[in-house]
Amino acid sequence: GENVEQHPSTLSVQEGDSAVIKCTYSDSASNYFPWYKQELGKRPQLIIDIRSNVGEKKDQRIAVTLNKTAKHFSLHITETQPEDSAVYFCAASKRGGSYIPTFGRGTSLIVHP
């Protein structure tokens, strides 16, 4: 089955700095990669996703890049703000049936004001 590794487990940055979270996946058939943000005690919320037919996607301060050959994808947050502090999860899934995502273990992002 699919295996998703996520690094780092904890990331501490100063407000205004950039943050990068990296994930690798094992199943080359995976072709959908969502990122979720989960604040303490709240539900995971989708913040951005990317499909395998593109290499990069951007939404304001958030961008995701995908390298299919290397089987890794990354989340980039620019101009971080304290409200970006949360746990971020990457996931990988594939078309053809259940679309069940395999999640990474999460990255706790702390943005210091």
Add this chain to the structure above:
Amino acid sequence: DTGVSQNPRHKITKRGQNVTFRCDPISEHNRLYWYRQTLGQGPEFLTYFQNEAQLEKSRLLSDRFSAERPKGSFSTLEIQRTEQGDSAMYLCASSLAWTGEQETQYFGPGTRLLVL
């Protein structure tokens, strides 16, 4: 609120008791997923439904766990003879599956279970 809802939000029970959780998906969504999340981990898949049919179950779903979605709308997850290891956040998600397209899952707020 048109998002995914779950009830109860918190449940404390004694070991050996049965518990039941409910999930109400986004109304037009035909797929419904159950996940379990423990501290420091990502959500782990338990089972999913397309309409009323339960199409897949994880090996994590022991015989003590059962899920239903009788009318293809809300779903229930029951845990019988709870064990302390069942303590976790139980998340529900729903999506609208399009043929040939990946789907985006929308999560509910979860039910936090504590087994004493």
